[in-house]
Amino acid sequence: MTLSTDTADKTRPNYTYQAVYRYLLDWIGALPPDVEHRLPSLRDLARRLNVSVSSTKCAYALLEDEGRVQARPKLGYFTRVSRASPHPEPLPNLLDRVFASARQPGMLALGSDAPAMLLSLEQPLLMLERELTRQYPRSQVPLYQPFGEQELRSVLAERYTRSAHDYWQAEHAFIGSDLRSLLELALRALNLEGQVALVESPCSWAVLRQLQAARMKVIEIPLQDEGRFDLAQFQQVLQDEPVRLAVLSSAVSAPHGTAMPAQDKQQVCRWLAEQGIWLFENDSYGAFGFDDAVARYRDFADPDRLLIFSTFDKLIGSEAPYGYLLCRQSTEAFQRLFLERAFRLSPIRQKAIAKLYRSGRLDSHLLRLRATLAERIQHMKDLLQRHGQGCLRVVEPQGGATLWLEATRPVDMRRVFERLLAQRIVIAPGEIFSLQGRWRSCLRLSCTVDWSQDIALALQGLVKAIQDETYTP
Template identity: 75%
Template sequence: MDTRHSDKPGFTYQAVYRYLLDWIEAAPCDVEQRMPSLRDLAQRLSVSVSSTKYAYALLEDQGRVIARPKRGYFTVTRSAPLRREPSASLLDTVFASARQPGMLALGSDAPAMLLSLDKPLLMIERELARQYPRAQVPLYQPFGEPELRSVLAGIYTRSAQLCWQAEHVFIGADLRSMLELAVRALNLEGEVALVESPCSWAVLRQLQAARMTIIEVPLGDDGRFDLQHLQQLLSNAPVRLAVLSSTTNAPQGGLMPAEDKQQICRWLAEREVWLFENDGYGELCFHEAAPRYRDFADPDRLLVFAAFDKVIGAEAPYGYLLCKRHAERLQHVFLERGFRLSPIRQKAIAKLFTSRRVEQHLQRLRPLLRARMLYMKALLEAHGQGCLRIVEPQGGASLWLAATRPVDMRRVFERLLAQRIVIAPGEIFSQRGLLQGHLRLCYTLDWDKDIGQALQRLVKAIQDEAQTP
């Protein structure tokens, strides 16, 4: 832009203003950005300093920039415009929306958000980095860092009969990677899988990616299956794999009694069905002595999988699995995949366990989760006006809710999205798109925000949708 021949504030400031406005719109909206100085901008645009000052003053009056003494002008952070791909699935839309700045994500499940071990983990990592010079640390450990594998084997060993060795443990980039490799190693691609319903969306997506036929078995409000119905399914369908939660189901939150789990494991063993036990929320059950499927399962048809981030935090995203049978097949697929994970970070995670930091952390996290759950439940009861049925969970980080009147939660999600509130509709927890009258709300969220008002908006959106012809 050449304004050298028309450098009058009454004319030039408009061009400077448009230039700055374009600069602001192109900058990240959720992070404060330093603007060009008055003199730099005047030199860049070949205008007078008075023109740039006038343009900045106009933007400051409009709330687009802020002046900081002796530092200059800065952009004002603002909510991001909603960007949505028309072809995106509901699941992708939910998670893309939750990540946008300025959104209140009521359905994002992150237990460690309330209390994490990220800082202690990084402190231990820095100390270990000084103890282990880079040249002494192997860069390639395809099955995971030996110390962490050994620690996990010890943690999962319950007795001489229920024991694990380090060679049974494999560590990878994340939970979904572990599922992918486990299904491939055990030749389960394209087979029939049985899952609890509602089911983790990550599990469903990975089974779909493996071209598996998925049979969904509904859970009652008490967290139990209809055992007679389950037995018929196992008798009539060629099920090769069952994916079940170790303690409380996520997101439903129920806790199945030990006798039910024992019977289910007996039927799976009789039919030589692989049991994949999802232990991601196993330690977040409010009942510390809760029974696990692995207490009763056939060890030759058992694979346990989980990730560290639910308990430790975002700095520990790695997934892991334990499996006694077919170790050679697992080694083969892990060698093929070739994970390049930080050995120092894995050693630091191991130190968190051996120093009992994780154990002490869980003793604080579980009561905190339960207290926030009860508070969220009380808010829903106060504002719900009878439109939502609440079943108190026995663990985890979320409430599973059902509308008391017929309503499509996908449409409720759309209504709330326009108000910058994100919920997790129930149908993303079903491969067949069932559970349309349900939703997941998490109580591990930013409690500095007005959650009560957000829940009132949720209730109003449900009521408005229920009345829509």
């Protein structure tokens, strides 16, 4: 199978990697699941399908995120062996169905979460990359830099530095191909695999899946409607369980969309510091709060037990799929693991991202994007009020690109999801944001949908599916 030049031209730059992803998905699906198989290298696959290496890299990154393949340093990509389990877990099966369905042609994905879909910086990024390619001949650019391009690492250190007493250096920043790989290396570098982790709930499915892959016991602390923990419950868990790691959202929680008060974050950080617990601050949505003054956990955290992680694609778009982390401790362990992992990321692409930051273009873009997100969120709330028929309650968001909804009467959103698939509508049931079966009557609703479609009609279909499930005896 090859992707014709005509097809590639029509889909480039946004959709070529999706075609590669579907090709690999079909191929993997035809292989025996109980035996490990080696997959083509990035370059071999790019040559076979007549696409760019970056497109094959993005496709493999998606498959890694979904847990379908794994990368091994200097060996390549391999399928994951599927073994029968007497107690199958609901999360992977439902999660796989949600994402596989959302990527099928003609589907309306009401549950996606990609802020840059509304307003991306992909074209400026590619233009900068072309300019830099002329400025830096290939012979003068390293084939790869294992910790990330130095200029981009310096930019990240500068952006997270707040004062002469609270600062970061480029050596503290590491850049990888995707968020999943970064979390995997971070847990290994800090000897946290197999330990006890505490997370906010609902929690990012990518974080949950990686903690599962690291064989960690995950304790979920539910967020209340106003975005706060039950602090007494939080403290009790720390007293009863040998927690070594807490993964918490920096500003706006995802997918809940709420922001915890500063005093609560300060108390949480005080308890974590007292017990020497690592804080992994998820800053993927830190830039999308509607209030710039909202506190971050890093404002109060022990700097020697703090790791910040995030991605570029939420703000820039799919042409910037890289993830990054900052950590002041165990830099030698991080360097060793990154050398072994041998990420091969385009130095020129990273330089272009750094230039977007330094020029101020990214900051002005962020202001426009946040305004657009706030407008679309309000529009979606208006549509829900008009067509919801009292079936759904909205948790008031304080930022982000989604709405967290709860059915006003008990309903299994998994069954609602199945009903809507027949109408080519894909929702994100709340169940995929928990490992403990929470949030079955909830769902995440995206405000970065394809607004050229009849969203009001799709919401009416959602409401009808909820009503049909609610009243089915």
